[in-house]
Amino acid sequence: MESMDRMLLSSWYDVHSTVPSSYVQLPENRPGKVVSSLHEPIPVIDLGERHRPHLTKQILKASQEYGFFQVINHGVSHDLMDETLNIFKEFHGMPPKEKINECSKDPNGNFKIYTSGENYKKNATHYWKDSLIHPCPPSGENFQYWPEKPSNYREIVGKYSREMNRLTLEILEILCEGLGLEPRYFCGGLCENPSLAAHHYPPCPQPSLTLGLAKHKDPTIITILLQDKEVEGLQVLKDGTWIAVAPIPNAFVVNIGLLLQIISNGRLAGVEHRAVTNSSIARTSVVYFVYPSFESNIEPAQALLKGSNTPPLYKSITCREFRANFYQKGPKVEEDLQ
Numbered sequence: 001m002e003s004m005d006r007m008l009l010s011s012w013y014d015v016h017s018t019v020p021s022s023y024v025q026l027p028e029n030r031p032g033k034v035v036s037s038l039h040e041p042i043p044v045i046d047l048g049e050r051h052r053p054h055l056t057k058q059i060l061k062a063s064q065e066y067g068f069f070q071v072i073n074h075g076v077s078h079d080l081m082d083e084t085l086n087i088f089k090e091f092h093g094m095p096p097k098e099k100i101n102e103c104s105k106d107p108n109g110n111f112k113i114y115t116s117g118e119n120y121k122k123n124a125t126h127y128w129k130d131s132l133i134h135p136c137p138p139s140g141e142n143f144q145y146w147p148e149k150p151s152n153y154r155e156i157v158g159k160y161s162r163e164m165n166r167l168t169l170e171i172l173e174i175l176c177e178g179l180g181l182e183p184r185y186f187c188g189g190l191c192e193n194p195s196l197a198a199h200h201y202p203p204c205p206q207p208s209l210t211l212g213l214a215k216h217k218d219p220t221i222i223t224i225l226l227q228d229k230e231v232e233g234l235q236v237l238k239d240g241t242w243i244a245v246a247p248i249p250n251a252f253v254v255n256i257g258l259l260l261q262i263i264s265n266g267r268l269a270g271v272e273h274r275a276v277t278n279s280s281i282a283r284t285s286v287v288y289f290v291y292p293s294f295e296s297n298i299e300p301a302q303a304l305l306k307g308s309n310t311p312p313l314y315k316s317i318t319c320r321e322f323r324a325n326f327y328q329k330g331p332k333v334e335e336d337l338q
């Protein structure tokens, strides 16, 4: 068990055996009952909508009600979306040594491949997931440390990251309009340090006992998620009920992160979500986390405080400090924000 725990999950799991006890969740954390997304769908928003006030209103409403929305007609080529998912599937299918090797070029250790969560040793209970994560700043900095395998990784993931940056700016501009911030509020450095993760959830022999990813809110400004077309797994908490987000082919799932909660002084808020496993088919998700530079001060936007009766609900914090707290405290990070 000891040595097994140290290898990537995808290299030792066996669908025909039982889940190791360290992966069995406490009864209160197990998946349990879920509302089908058909009864309570996460809103789908057409970014091709020409009537801007209508578009802004829809996005703001979904963000306030769910903290989540999906976008279609977003301008990202469907071929590129498929290629990106496929390259990450290929990556996770490589031998563990090779995967570790491809993530070892950065002397600062910002390229990671790990099982469960980044705090494997700290967490008593583990999650049924392998993840690859690395920075992908639009500046192109660190590109020399990117994986070179599969052979077209840099080309495809580089193209995808640029498209995510474009889409981020478009979505943030709409959110700014909705909130009453100047349209380019986030362009002054507030989204220049994104990172990209590719989660891989292998089939799990006992999905009712495990989770792929714990209940959490994202420590980002926003997050843009590409789901596997056929495989469900993402769930969002709404009014105490878990809602499954059924994948819509070629749509992205967007969610509000805790940094935007601070900046919007609570008008928008991060919402809890998690990923569950299934026993028959592996699931891959590609996640673009929008972060500002580490030195940025995150605080309620002055423009929102002026002319409002609500005092600042959060104190100013640097992105670096916030990330360190989040890494240390997990969901309890919110206690420190006020």
Ligand SMILES: O=C(O)CCC(=O)C(=O)O
Pocket (backbone or CB within 6 Å): 197, 199, 213, 218, 225, 233, 234, 273, 274, 275, 285, 287
């Ligand atoms: O894999 C998923 O669907 C969820 C990923 C997620 O929530 C995250 O990485 O923060």
Ligand SMILES: [Fe+2]
Pocket (backbone or CB within 6 Å): 216, 217, 218, 223, 273
């Ligand atoms: Fe998340």
